[in-house]
Each structure stands twice: as C-alpha cells, then as structure tokens.
Amino acid sequence: MSKLTRDPMLEMFIFETAQLLEQLEQIIINSEKSKSYSTQNINEIFRIMHTIKGSSAMMLYDDISILAHSMEDLFYFVREKKPLAMDFSELTDLILDGADFIKTELSKIEGDGKADGKSNELIENIKKFLSTLKEKNSLEDEVCITKEKLLPIKEQKYYIGSGALSGTPTKKILKATIYFEEGCQMENVRAFSIIHNFKGIADDISYYPSDIIENDETEEVIRKDGFCIYLKTEYSADTIREILMQTVFLRHLELEEVDEVDEAIQRQKSKEIVLEGPLPSTVEEKMAEKVQTIEAQTHSLNQNIISVNVSRLDKLMDLVGEMVIAEAMVVQNPDLKELELDNFDKAARQLNKITGEIQDIVMAIRMVPLSGTFHKMNRIVRDMSKKLNKEVELTIIGEKIEVDKNIIEHISDPLMHLMRNTLDHGIETTEKRLAKGKTSIGTIILEAKNVGSDVMIIIKDDGKGLDKEKILKKAKENGLLYKAEGDMTDKEIYNLIFLPGFSTKDSVTEYSGRGVGMDVVTRNIETIGGTVSVDSFLDKGTIVTLKIPLTLAIIDGMNIKVGKSCYTIPTVSIKESFRPLERDIIVEPNGNEMIMVRGQCYPILRLHELYGVNTEITGFMDGIFVMVEQDEKSLCIFADELLGQQQVVVKLLPNYITNFKKINGLAGCTLLGDGSISLILDIAGLVNI
Amino acid sequence: MKSVLIVDDAAFMRMAIKKILEKNGYEIAGEAENGEEGVRKYNELRPDIVTLDITMPEMDGLTALKAIKTIDKNAKVIIVSAMGQEAFVRDAIMRGAQSFIVKPFTEEHVLKVLNSI
Structure with a gap:
C-alpha cells in the first residue's frame, strides 16, 4: 500500500504512538537527570503507556499492547506506592528498552511490514523489576494493602440475620438470573450497574456472587453461571422484567417470584451494597469551584489541528512552485512587451500579491521546529x-x-x-x-x-x-x-x-x-x-x-545576463551592484584582476570566462559588477547587465547533466517568466574557487 | 439523529469511535482531548451523549463526569475504559454514568452500548 492510500486509522496509530514515544523519552531522560520522577511525570508516563496499550490492542498489535500494559502496571505501582528504594537508572533502562522495541515495531509497520518482534523478554524484565520493587518496599506495601481492604468492608452491610427480606409479606420477592453476552467484558461491573439502577425501586437487594465489587474474578463466575439477584419490591414482575431487559449485552433473563431467598445464597453471606452511601470521591469539594471556572472559560480559544500527509504537502509545494513560474510567464509574457495595459497591470499586481501570500503560507505549513x-x-x-x-x-x-x-x-x-x-x-x-x-x-x-x-x-x-x-x-x-x-x-x-x-x-x-x-x-x-x-x-x-x-524551494534572486545566457544570484548574498571606474581596476602582473571599492580590494570573476559564454561585453566599463559575500569572503561578479529581481523556484540540475559533469558554482536552475532557463549560482562554491 | 461528544486524550481512540458512530447515523457534536475541554465543550454543545475516557491529562474522566453531571444532571455519559479499570467504572456508575465501553472494542460493542441510551 502506498502512503497515500494507507488506512487512516493505521496512519493515526503510527503518528500518535510515535509522538507519545518521543514524549516518553523526553520525560524519562529529564527525570533521570534530576534523579527522581516527579508525580506529574509518573502520571504522564502511566498515561502514555495506557494510551499505547489501548490503541495497539485495537490495532491487534498484541506484543506492543502487552508490553505497554506491563509498563503501565509498573508505573501504576510507582504512582500508588511511591517506593523509596528504587533503582532509577535500571527503571530508565527498562522503559527506554521498551520504548525502543515499540519504535522498531512501529517502523516495521510503517514500512508496511508485519510487527513480528517478540516482547516476552522485555516483559519478563519489567515484571522481575516490579516484583523486586514490591519486595524491597514490602513494608509500605503491606500498609497500603490493608488500608485498601479495610475501607470497603466498613461500608458493607451484611444482609444475613436482618430478616428484612422474609419478614414483610406485603412485598414480593423476585429472583432474577441474568446472563450476559459472550465477550462483553467486565461482567461484574455490569452486574454492579444493574444493582445500582435498582436504587429506589427495590427496598432490599441481595445477589450472588456477592463480592462483585472487591473481586474482579467474579466476572468468570457470572460469565458461566449468570448473575443472580433477589429483590424485595412493590413493583410487578413485569415492570422489573422491563427494567432488566434494558440491560446492555443481555443474553438471557430468568425471572420468578420466590418465597424465600435461597439458602445457598444466605450461606454465602450476601451483602447489600450501600446505595445511598457517600460517593468514594476524593475531589468532590474542589469540583464545584472547578466547574465554575470551566464554565467561565467556555469561550476561550480552541486550537484546531489536523495532521496532513507529507507527500500531499510536497505536492502542494511543487504546485505552488509551478504557479509562481506560471504567474511570471503570464505577467512577463513577451507578447505584452511595450503595450500600455493599465488594467492588466492592476490585475497582475493583485495576482502577484495573492501568489506571494499563498507561497508564504505553504512555506509556513512546512516549517517544523x-x-x-x-x-x-x-x-x-x-x-x-x-x-x-x-x-x-x-x-x-x-x-x-x-x-x-x-x-x-x-x-x-x-x-x-x-x-x-x-x-x-x-x-x-x-x-x-x-x-x-x-x-x-x-x-x-x-x-x-x-x-x-x-x-x-x-x-x-x-x-x-x-x-x-x-x-x-x-x-x-x-x-x-x-x-x-x-x-x-x-x-x-x-x-x-x-x-x-x-x-x-x-x-x-x-x-x-x-x-x-x-x-x-x-x-x-x-x-x-x-x-x-x-x-x-x-x-x-x-x-x-x-x-x-531555512528552505530549499523558493528563493529571492537577481537575474543577470551574460551573452545569451541568464544566471540567478540569490539576493541574500548580494551586497551591492555598481558600474566601476576605470581607475579602480587593478591588474596584477600574473593577470589576476582586482577591483578597489572604498579602499578594499576584491577579486573579479568574469562569468563569461568561467562558463565559456560568448559575449560582446568584455570591457569592465560596458558591463556591471555584482558584489557577493559568503562566509565573510567577498567577490565581484562581472556580468553584461542586470535583468531584475524575481522569486525563483529552485530546481536541481537534472541527473543527466550532473552524472556527466560536475559543474562548480551552480546550485541549480530555474524557469524564468519568458520560459527560458536560468542557472542559479552557488555563491559559496564561487567564493572558494 | 443523536449527537455525541467524544472525550479522549488519544487521537487514535477518538478517530476509532468517531468512525463507528458516523457510519451508523450518529452526529459528532465535537471532540475533546482532556476532561477540562470535555466539560467545557459539554457546556457549549450540549450533546445527547458523551463518551468519556478515564485516563486523561488535565482532568481525568471521573472528575469530568462529576463536572458534567453538575452542569446537567441528566447528561448521558458513557465511560470508555480499559481492562483493569473496573474500580473506576464502578465509581463512574455511582456518579451517574449510563454505561461503559471496554477497550479494545468492536464496532458492534460500541453500537450496542450507544443504542441502549
């Protein structure tokens, strides 16, 4: 597949992942310099890995995804536990190795090849590092874990023994068993979501498996045996069925009225979740303020950026180049010479202005820091x-x-x-x-x-x-x-x-x-x-x-004429142009020609001699001098006459010329308005001849 | 046609969701690359549905969810999560998220969830 037709998703994947990796590398190297990882940096690395994990899994690049996952885990640990005893340099090496692996795979993918690298070894190393890290920091580790375990238990209300379900006969007890579709993932969270939705509908709820909150392995159980709920409610079975039928990824629902909650479930010590309890929030108070500031910022600037394939930009650049030439061909058309064309000139000036602007914009698009x-x-x-x-x-x-x-x-x-x-x-x-x-x-x-x-x-x-x-x-x-x-x-x-x-x-x-x-x-x-x-x-x-x-494509140039040939000198190199006085010319005994300008002596370069061009103008008094400078060296170029200044599109000399002969002092060639070819002088080359 | 605001820091993910939704008759109200921008755009655009990533810079998904719910308590928010983020998803549901999508997702998966709203 060519670059132009590549799947935009793949293109985006490559582009974004490469960008993230660059960011990652930068963060890591900066962190290593300061010998510590700031919280912000750890968060950032975690986020980068999380994003790469997700995107590569979507693109089915499993080795990348799993590797990113293991790095994400590692930084999750670092973020949560803030281990003190950590070998920064080893950590840095691990992550950089990982980043390198992903980079290599990316370039394989970019070359339209297969990402066939195996990341097992890297993953092993990361896991090993993580487990040593856990061991070394076992003390803090334990404290954290117990804290974590304690919190939810406090909030749990045990249903058993309250007798609430069987005690009040006016309300029915409904038993619902829910089976989810295969592959819908996070079944335990889905189950939780159902329970949560019964808030206000059912007075008492118990369910099995009962530990869907704290144990993520329950998703396996639910996948196999379904999720079983007992509800005590005033609503009819049909209403409850209707509510349950709205569950996303519902494969099968069994609903029946029962007299008692299953013994088995009672024995399982079903728990009731605290529906009205406080949200396990950490940021709640700050939020209200933040929302307000955000609302105030509603009209702040929106930066919209799109990414464009470089080959399209190249094409655009080429076309702009052609347009600049075409414009010159129209405006300076020989057919128009010596005609009085007021309106045409006005229109031409307008055209010139717009092409100039387009050119500037296209150049600006291509500029990269x-x-x-x-x-x-x-x-x-x-x-x-x-x-x-x-x-x-x-x-x-x-x-x-x-x-x-x-x-x-x-x-x-x-x-x-x-x-x-x-x-x-x-x-x-x-x-x-x-x-x-x-x-x-x-x-x-x-x-x-x-x-x-x-x-x-x-x-x-x-x-x-x-x-x-x-x-x-x-x-x-x-x-x-x-x-x-x-x-x-x-x-x-x-x-x-x-x-x-x-x-x-x-x-x-x-x-x-x-x-x-x-x-x-x-x-x-x-x-x-x-x-x-x-x-x-x-x-x-x-x-x-x-x-x-700064750029290669278009330069400001001064066109000069020698015989029937035309040359272009980049304007930036020109210091001045002048007609000489006879007395300023100095000829050394060995034939070297020099010219005095304001007390300084400069070498003279006769272009017609250098390139063997026939011209009638060989006397210094008849032609013109252009003084050019490069690398603090100056030179006076002798030519027949100045033709005028123009923006020219630089084209390289075609291969059939450069292969045949290396010509000194030429940077390329360009087309002029009348369709003739002008050779662009390479001033750096000329001053060093 | 229902309008959707996609909030995700990964351009790739935004593109993936956008492609699926556009193909299936949803209108993309806008995109945001962090929670803060997401909340701002929600306020501005008032889309029918928001898809919200959890792990994002500036403001994470949970905080953004809370903010969006403060602006509009009937906002329909779908959490886009990855495996291993079960706890976050539960939090989000308690805070009023309508449903969730698990990465890596398929077109079918996304549509089922969106269509259920």
Missing part, C-alpha cells in the same frame, strides 16, 4: 556517556527555531554523527578532565540561531580539541593537502577533517566510526545547500558550525 531533532541528541548523549563512562551534560539552545521539513530530515543524521564524534573523541574521561584541571562533567552545547535566511547550528564542546599535527599527518598520507602546509591557517587545517577519505582514528569505535568519516556530514549538509566548518582550541574544545538554509 528543530526541537524534535535536537531532543533526539539527549538520548544519544545519555546512552553513549553511560557506555563510554564519561559524564556529559547537553545543553540545548534555540530549539524553537523552525526550518523546512525537508531540511530537518537532512540534518538529523549529520547531527547524530557529529554528536557521537564529540562524545567519543572530543570529551575526555573524567580522570583526564580532572588531571587537566577541568570540571569532571563535560559539556556540549547544541545551539540554533537565525542568521538572515540561514539557520546556524552550533555544536560546542569543552573537550580536548582537535590535534593539528595528527590532522596534517593524516592529510599528507592521504594526499588531501591542497595547499602548502605553511600557507594553511589553523582553521583550514581543522576543516580538512571534512574531506572525503579522512579519518584520524585508526580503529573504528562502536559509535563514531561506523566506517564513515566526517565527509558524510559535509555531503549531507551540502545537498541542502548548507556549509560545515569547524574551529578548535587545544584542550579548550571544538566548535562545529552548520549553516543551513
């Missing part, structure tokens, strides 16, 4: 620091910043990889840290911030920093040095680690290695038009910075 991805790192830090025996604290800043969903998908893996690396190689063991005079606990800061149309994600640690010599040596061995060693700045040396085929660790560890180097990070980030850089200070720490665009 980074928090989900960031919080996954908590888990990695937890698991790894435990295994590597390092103490590490992760601080997350700016998790609320939103980026396009597509981009989130691309940064999750690189972030995990970087995080593992930092934990494995960056942060030292506690002993080493103390020896260096550092705090015993290492810190990693994961921070996101908005910078223009980009988001910077910074991973900063206070570990040992990168080893310059080692990097240089390795780079030399692998022939990765692109410059003379002496010419390289520290930063350039550090950034060698992102080159393909670079890895300083001789042996690959379980975590950071995995047979791939940091170049995977670079590759992933570059596919979404981002950049990676690293800086490091010996024994102070390392800072890795990812710069990623």
